[in-house]
Amino acid sequence: EAQVTQNPRYLITVTGKKLTVTCSQNMNHEYMSWYRQDPGLGLRQIYYSMNVEVTDKGDVPEGYKVSRKEKRNFPLILESPSPNQTSLYFCASSSSVNTEAFFGQGTRLTVV
Amino acid sequence: AQSVTQLGSHVSVSEGALVLLRCNYSSSVPPYLFWYVQYPNQGLQLLLKYTSAATLVKGINGFEAEFKKSETSFHLTKPSAHMSDAAEYFCAVSDSDSYGKLTFGQGTILTVHP
Numbered sequence: 001e002a003q004v005t006q007n008p009r010y011l012i013t014v015t016g017k018k019l020t021v022t023c024s025q026n027m028n029h030e031y032m033s034w035y036r037q038d039p040g041l042g043l044r045q046i047y048y049s050m051n052v053e054v055t056d057k058g059d060v061p062e063g064y065k066v067s068r069k070e071k072r073n074f075p076l077i078l079e080s081p082s083p084n085q086t087s088l089y090f091c092a093s094s095s096s097v098n099t100e101a102f103f104g105q106g107t108r109l110t111v112v
Numbered sequence: 113a114q115s116v117t118q119l120g121s122h123v124s125v126s127e128g129a130l131v132l133l134r135c136n137y138s139s140s141v142p143p144y145l146f147w148y149v150q151y152p153n154q155g156l157q158l159l160l161k162y163t164s165a166a167t168l169v170k171g172i173n174g175f176e177a178e179f180k181k182s183e184t185s186f187h188l189t190k191p192s193a194h195m196s197d198a199a200e201y202f203c204a205v206s207d208s209d210s211y212g213k214l215t216f217g218q219g220t221i222l223t224v225h226p
Contacts, residue, residue: 045214104155
């Protein structure tokens with residue numbers, strides 16, 4: 001089954017404790033991205049990747065890092081989480097720009 | 113910069129009534145337009161997309177949307193609402209200059225009453 005898998009689904013952490021949210025897709029897609037969803041703001045892009053070793057900032061990249069060492073994986077790293085990063089996070093992949101994006105189930109992160 | 117405006121953060125309809133969710137976009141180049149649906153505790157699922165073919169686009173679950181360039185709109189409609197349509201709906205736009213980035217509207221929560 002074609003899918004984007006994120007882990008964990010739910011995470012509560014404390015301010016400053018480094019964390020990684022994993023994302024993996026099995027569709028051999030080149031394009032992957034991370035979004036955060038906040039009430040009344042829709043989804044905003046954090047980072048994206050056009051291919052292996054090619055990443056770039058989206059609209060809200062501050063406080064986040066990403067890497068793309070393999071085509072299928074695109075982890076999101078919060079080096080020092082803060083409460084304003086409490087949000088619902090989605091990973092997405094697509095075969096190319098402007099085609100349908102497939103979304104993971106989401107990771108609900110709470111930073112206390 | 114692209115932007116997407118969804119008019120109405122909440123829309124409530126009766127079962128069997130027409131569903132109309134509004135979306136207006138701004139884009140300096142011909143856009144690609146999408147509607148996604150999000151059911152509770154789930155990711156986003158594509159309903160339909162416009163990619164410069166027919167202006168009336170049919171999607172899944174009986175939904176359709178019409179691209180109107182003169183109005184920069186891409187409103188989503190369904191003739192008869194079902195209880196199962198209750199969800200949050202997002203309009204999104206991308207274009208050839210945006211490297212595939214989707215710019216989303218704020219979302220519209222659809223409630224369907226019996």
